[in-house]
Amino acid sequence: MLLSRIFFLTIFLTITFNSKAEIIEKINILGLDNVSRGTVLNYLAIETGDDISKDVLSKSYNSLRATELFSEIKLKFLEGTLSIEVVENPTIKYFDIKGYKEDAVLSEKIIDDIKKNFNLSTGQIYVEKNLNDLLLQLKNLYQSNAYFKSVITENSKIDDKNRIGIEILIDEKERSLIGSFKISGNNYYDNDDLIDLFGMGEADFFIVNYFTEHDHFDNMKFKAGLESLVNKYVSDGFLDVKILKSDVSLNKLSEKLDIDIHISEGNRYKVGNISFTGKKLNFTDKKLKEYLSVMPGDDFKRSKIINGIKLIERRYQNNGYAYVKVDSSVKKVSNNLLDIEISVEPNYLVYLSRIDITGNNRTQDNVIRRNILINEGGLYSIDEIEESIRKIKALGYFSKVEYDLKQRVSDKDKADLFITVEETKTGEFTIGLSHSNATGPSVNLGVSQSNILGTGNTLNATMSNSSAVKELSFYFKNPYFNNYGHSISYGFFDKTLDASNIDASSYTIDESGIVLGYGVPLSNNSDIFAETRFASVDLTCGDDLRTLYEVSDCSNNKDLDIPFSVVFKSSSLNDSFFPTSGSANSVSSSISLPLSDYKYFKFGASHKSYYPVLDKQTFKFSSRFNYGSGYGGENLPFFKRYYEGGASSIRGFDFNSIGAQYANGKPKGSELTLISSVGVGTPTDVIGLDNDNIRLIAFIDAGLVAEKAQNFNLNDFRSSAGLQLSWLTPIGPIGLYLAKPIVQKTNDSTESFSFDLGTTF
Numbered sequence: 195m196l197l198s199r200i201f202f203l204t205i206f207l208t209i210t211f212n213s214k215a216e217i218i219e220k221i222n223i224l225g226l227d228n229v230s231r232g233t234v235l236n237y238l239a240i241e242t243g244d245d246i247s248k249d250v251l252s253k254s255y256n257s258l259r260a261t262e263l264f265s266e267i268k269l270k271f272l273e274g275t276l277s278i279e280v281v282e283n284p285t286i287k288y289f290d291i292k293g294y295k296e297d298a299v300l301s302e303k304i305i306d307d308i309k310k311n312f313n314l315s316t317g318q319i320y321v322e323k324n325l326n327d328l329l330l331q332l333k334n335l336y337q338s339n340a341y342f343k344s345v346i347t348e349n350s351k352i353d354d355k356n357r358i359g360i361e362i363l364i365d366e367k368e369r370s371l372i373g374s375f376k377i378s379g380n381n382y383y384d385n386d387d388l389i390d391l392f393g394m395g396e397a398d399f400f401i402v403n404y405f406t407e408h409d410h411f412d413n414m415k416f417k418a419g420l421e422s423l424v425n426k427y428v429s430d431g432f433l434d435v436k437i438l439k440s441d442v443s444l445n446k447l448s449e450k451l452d453i454d455i456h457i458s459e460g461n462r463y464k465v466g467n468i469s470f471t472g473k474k475l476n477f478t479d480k481k482l483k484e485y486l487s488v489m490p491g492d493d494f495k496r497s498k499i500i501n502g503i504k505l506i507e508r509r510y511q512n513n514g515y516a517y518v519k520v521d522s523s524v525k526k527v528s529n530n531l532l533d534i535e536i537s538v539e540p541n542y543l544v545y546l547s548r549i550d551i552t553g554n555n556r557t558q559d560n561v562i563r564r565n566i567l568i569n570e571g572g573l574y575s576i577d578e579i580e581e582s583i584r585k586i587k588a589l590g591y592f593s594k595v596e597y598d599l600k601q602r603v604s605d606k607d608k609a610d611l612f613i614t615v616e617e618t619k620t621g622e623f624t625i626g627l628s629h630s631n632a633t634g635p636s637v638n639l640g641v642s643q644s645n646i647l648g649t650g651n652t653l654n655a656t657m658s659n660s661s662a663v664k665e666l667s668f669y670f671k672n673p674y675f676n677n678y679g680h681s682i683s684y685g686f687f688d689k690t691l692d693a694s695n696i697d698a699s700s701y702t703i704d705e706s707g708i709v710l711g712y713g714v715p716l717s718n719n720s721d722i723f724a725e726t727r728f729a730s731v732d733l734t735c736g737d738d739l740r741t742l743y744e745v746s747d748c749s750n751n752k753d754l755d756i757p758f759s760v761v762f763k764s765s766s767l768n769d770s771f772f773p774t775s776g777s778a779n780s781v782s783s784s785i786s787l788p789l790s791d792y793k794y795f796k797f798g799a800s801h802k803s804y805y806p807v808l809d810k811q812t813f814k815f816s817s818r819f820n821y822g823s824g825y826g827g828e829n830l831p832f833f834k835r836y837y838e839g840g841a842s843s844i845r846g847f848d849f850n851s852i853g854a855q856y857a858n859g860k861p862k863g864s865e866l867t868l869i870s871s872v873g874v875g876t877p878t879d880v881i882g883l884d885n886d887n888i889r890l891i892a893f894i895d896a897g898l899v900a901e902k903a904q905n906f907n908l909n910d911f912r913s914s915a916g917l918q919l920s921w922l923t924p925i926g927p928i929g930l931y932l933a934k935p936i937v938q939k940t941n942d943s944t945e946s947f948s949f950d951l952g953t954t955f
Contacts, residue, residue: 197454216245216246216271216274217243217244217245217246217274218241218242218243218244218245218246218271218274218275218276219222219242219243219275220242220274220275220276221235221238221241221242221275221276221278222275222276222277222278222305223235223280223281223753224277224278224279224280224517225279225280225281225282226282227282227356227697228282228285228356229263229280229282229320230263231328233261233263234258234278234280234637237254237257237258237260237261238254238257238258239253239254239257239258239911240276242928246271246276251271254269254333255267255269258278258280258525258594262283262319262321263280263282263283263319264280264281264282264283264443265281265282265283266279266280266281267279267280267540268280268510269272272381272457278337278512278873282319282356282437283319283320283321283356284319284320284356284357284358285318285319285320285356285358285721286314286315286316286317286318286319286320286332286357286358286359286360287316287353287357287358287359288316288361289309289314289315289316289359289360289364290361291305291308291362291364292361292363292685293363293364293365293366294364294366295366295697296341298341298366298369299335299336299339299341299366300335300364303529308331308332308954311510312324312325312328312329312331313916314360317743320358325348325350325360329346329348329362331363332346332364336364336366337413338412338413338414339369339411339412339413340368340369340370340371340410340411340412340413340451340574341367341369342370342372342444342451343367343370343444343449343803344364344365344367345364345365345367346360346362346363346364346365346663347363347364347365348360348362348363349361354542357467361415361531366621369410370411370444370449370450370451371397371409371410371411371450372395372396372397372409372410372411372450372453373396373409373450373451373452374395374396374445374449374450374451374452374453374603374757375389375392375394375395375396375453376452376453376454376455377389377455377456377457378454378455378456378457379438379456379457379458379459380457380459381459382430382459382462383426383427383429383431388423388426391419391422391423391426392415392416392418392419392422393412393415393419394408394409394410394411394412394415394419395408395409396408396409397409399874411442411451414501415441416442416453420437420455421438423437423457425436425453425661427457427459427818428491428496429494429495429496429497430461430462430493430494430495430496431462431464431493431494431495431532432459432460432463433460433494433524433526433532434456434458434460434461434464435457435458435459435460436456436457436460437456437457438456438457438458439454439455440454440455440456440457441453441454441455442489444597450936459729461494461529461530462494462530462580463493463494463495463526463530463532463569464491464492464493464494464530464531465488465489465490465491465492465494465532465534466490466527466528466531466532466533466534467490467527467533467534468483468486468488468489468490468533468534468536468596469534469535469536469923470482470536470537470538471531471535471536471537471538472537472538472539473536473538473539473540473612473899474541475510475792477509477538481547482506482536482538484504485499485502485506485509486498486499486502487502488502488515494524494532494615499522499534499563502662503520503521503522503536504754506520506536506538506768507520508577508774510538510540510577510896511574511575511576512575512576512577512578513573513575514543514544514545514574514575515540515541515542515543515544515574516544516574516576516599516609517541517542517544517601518538518539518540518541519537519538519541520536520537520538520539521536521537522534522535522537523535524534530780531642542606542607543573543574543607543811544573544574544601544607544608544609545571545572545573545574545607545608545609545949546568546569546570546571546573546574546608546609546610546611547570547571547602547605547608547609547610548570548610548611549563549566549568549570549610549613550610550611550612550613551563551613551614551615552612552615553592553613553614553616553617554592554615554617554648554743555614555617555644556617556647556648557591557592557615557617557645557648557650557651558648558649558650560650560651561589561591561645561648561649562586562613562678564674565582565583565585565586566582566586566613567579567581567582567585567718568582568611574599574609579597579599580720581612581719583595583596584719584766584768584776584882584943585718585719587617587767587768587769587770588765588767588770589616589645589650589770590770590771591615591617591618591644591645591650592615592616592617592770592814593616593617593618593771593887593916593922594614594615594616594886595613595614595615595616596613596614596615597611597612597613597686598611598612598614599611599612600612610661618771618922619923625932626653631736637706639655639656639657640654640655640656640657640658641654641655641656642654642655642656646703650673650674651670651671651672651673652669652670652671652673652683652686653669653670654667654669654670655667655668655669656670662687663689663691664690665687665689665690666687666688666689666953667685667686667687667688667689667690668685668686668687669683669684669685669687669709670683670685671683671711673713678715679714679715680712680713680714680715681711681712681721681723682711682712683709683710683711683712683713683725684708684710684711684892685708685709686706686707686708686709687705687706687707687709687729688705688706689704689706690702690703690704690705691705701733701734701735702733702734703732703733703734703780703833704730704731704732705729705730705731705732705755706729706730707727707728707729707755708727708728709725709726709727709728710725710726711723711724711726712724712725712726716762716764717764717847719764719765719766720763720764720765721762721763721764722760722761722762722763723760723762723763723766724740724758724759724760724761725758725759726756726757726758726759726787727755727756727757727887728754728756729755729756730753730755731753731754731755731791731792731917732753733753733833753788753791753792754789754790754791755786755791755792756786756787756789756790757782757784757785757786757790757796758784758785758786758787759782759784759861760782760783760784761781761782762779762780762782763777763778763780764778764779764780764781765777766777766778767802767804771811771887771922771927772812772875772887772889772920772922773804774804774806774812775804775806775812776803776804777799777801777802777803777804778801778802778803779799779800779802780798780799780800781798781799782796782797783795783796783797783798784796784797789898792828792831792834793824793825793826793827793828794822794823794825794828794829794830794831794834795822795824795825796820796821796822796834797821797822798818798819798820798821799818799819800816800817800818800819801815801816801818802814802815802816803816807874810827810876810877811874811875811876812874812892813849813872813874814871814872814873814874814875815870815871815872816870816871816872817868817869817870817871818867818868818869819867819868820836820866820867820868821865821866822834822836822865822866823903829942830865832862832863835862835863835864835865836865836866836867836899837850837852837853837861837863837864838850838864838865838867838869838897838899839851839852839854839943840945840948841931841948842898843869843895843897844869844895844897844912844913844914845893845895845914845916845918845931845933845948846895846914846915846916846933846935846944846945847912847914847935847938847942847943847944847945848943848945848947849945850946851942851943852897852899852912853899853900853901854901855941859941862901863901864899864900864901865900865901865902866898866899866900866902866903866906867897867898867899867905868897868898869896869897870895870896870897871893871894871896872893872894873891873892873893873894873918874891874892874893875890875891875920876889876890876891877889878890887921887922887923888919888920888922889918889920890917890918890919891917891918891920892915892916892917893915893916893917893918893933894913894914894915894936895913895914895915895933896910896911896912896913896914896937897911897912897913898910898912899912911934911937912937912938912942913935913936913937914933914934914935914936915934915936916931916932916933916934917931917932917933918930918931918932930947931946931947931948932946932947933946933948934946935946
């Protein structure tokens with residue numbers, strides 16, 4: 195430490211007063227080295243020619259002391275001369291902090307900021323208070339990061355040129371972990387529920403704790419947890435809740451931290467009278483109360499009040515009042531009763547003057563505008579705008595769709611709606627050679643585009659030639675065939691499959707024909723679609739398949755297959771690729787028409803739903819059911835059966851491998867399947883990529899597969915669990931899966947890792 199004289203501020207005033215006032219004739223300043231005479235004079239409250247008094251001398255002294263330039267100040271007045279003697283504070287020669295581990299608590303950047311904030315950089319005037327404040331902050335910083343055993347030592351030295359060198363040595367010791375976490379005084383909530391608010395606590399199982407670091411103390415988390423605890427109580431009507439104690443102390447025996455929080459819950463309030471003020475327009479108090487989901491006499495729930503206010507605001511916004519203000523206030527009328535007053539200010543009706551769309555470099559404006567439910571000049575409606583945005587996202591043409599409403603300065607009752615989209619890959623063109631373990635070498639030429647030339651129309655055309663598959667197909671769909679939003683589709687196909695060249699039973703099938711479809715919208719988020727397929731089928735079975743399957747299906751005759759299908763679809767998903775809320779449902783049925791040589795029918799249903807959980811996580815549930823059979827004494831053709839296993843089914847099992855097998859080990863397929871999945875997805879950063887387009891999903895898949903519907907039983911159950919990484923790339927969505935079967939059969943073929951194109955959450 196410095197010599198005590200350096201830090202001793204003193205004032206010595208010697209003033210002799212005569213019967214008449216004395217005048218300052220001269221000012222002498224002694225002891226200056228780095229500080230200029232003019233600087234001192236600027237801080238004096240007097241100058242030559244002024245009358246001398248104790249008051250002006252005291253003000254001058256205080257002004258000089260406030261500059262923190264001097265360690266000693268003496269003022270002396272004698273015979274018209276004011277003498278000022280000072281001892282300057284030393285100049286900082288160097289300032290070093292040593293002994294710390296980089297990024298444990300301190301870093302070079304933090305230290306540079308500390309020097310600037312406390313004026314302790316080299317060349318600056320040293321002030322003891324700044325150093326003391328710094329040492330206190332360092333101590334608090336280390337304790338807030340649970341380094342309670344850290345030791346901070348300060349050494350300083352002044353040379354003969356009045357320059358000071360300062361060195362701070364930090365012995366960080368080990369970080370203190372949480373040993374115990376106790377909350378007392380709580381009766382309404384369990385301890386575990388309250389401790390969970392802090393995001394830390396006593397150690398988990400040691401393997402889990404290695405990754406979670408649950409027993410690592412964080413002062414910011416601790417303060418946020420205390421605030422969350424109070425908010426939790428207040429939200430449930432405990433308006434008088436208090437935190438009486440919140441101690442964090444180091445246990446000298448265990449050398450771990452003991453956290454002790456004591457609270458007073460206070461009374462729980464109930465709802466008294468509910469009243470509305472302001473311009474309610476055509477809404478009655480009774481109608482507005484319905485949005486609150488709370489009645490007089492109920493326990494006070496702030497979340498219900500807030501949600502109710504949002505519903506009231508939304509109701510006005512759907513009637514054109516875009517800038518409605520709804521506020522609430524509560525008043526205690528007794529020890530356990532609260533009156534609630536809600537004020538409503540609709541302001542004025544707002545009309546959309548202009549709808550501006552940007553970012554659609556490929557997609558034509560009309561493709562987007564035909565999904566907007568509100569017109570330019572129309573009355574503002576939040577539901578119609580948000581549903582329009584949802585419909586635009588559901589097109590699948592854009593990776594991002596956002597909107598902004600801007601009020602016009604000149605006309606307050608008019609606003610412009612700005613919709614910004616970000617195009618994503620909606621198709622691909624392929625040409626070249628490829629090789630697959632399943633189909634062998636292949637020549638490919640194809641176009642797949644769900645938004646051809648930005649028109650919103652779908653075009654799929656394929657030409658493929660390999661030893662196993664030869665295919666030529668064309669399909670076109672116009673989703674807005676007329677002004678009523680009807681859709682029309684048509685196409686043709688010609689495909690030959692030689693199964694002897696792939697890992698399947700020996701058969702060949704030549705199939706060619708046309709397909710015609712027509713769709714009708716039922717509502718903003720649902721439609722029904724009918725399709726007829728006319729196909730000529732030439733099936734030839736190998737000798738091994740003839741002995742394993744019904745002879746009638748291997749007749750070698752040229753057959754006509756004419757299935758008629760009806761599909762109902764509805765969707766309220768808020769995004770096409772990574773939805774976080776809403777559901778999607780479909781029901782389909784198909785039957786071979788009387789002119790067909792095959793007699794069969796199929797029925798299917800599927801459901802997906804998404805729910806936001808925690809902060810940014812999304813819970814997903816999906817399920818689908820498929821059933822097919824023959825009629826008129828016929829069986830379901832073996833090549834029309836359902837096959838399960840793989841990326842779009844139960845992950846962790848090989849593609850199409852689940853279910854009954856022929857004697858040669860090849861899959862038979864099934865007449866009935868029921869597949870379900872649950873998962874939780876979260877945005878994640880991967881090597882610095884945009885996490886808006888990446889999801890990490892933990893999932894569990896399960897299902898039942900029955901060769902014959904009448905033999906459906908739990909013995910056919912399979913399940914798996916794993917992780918999926920979905921990435922919306924510039925060339926389309928891709929999925930990576932790591933899965934392991936939980937329930938499997940002896941002969942099941944499994945696949946732990948797979949890569950799939952076109953897969954989202």
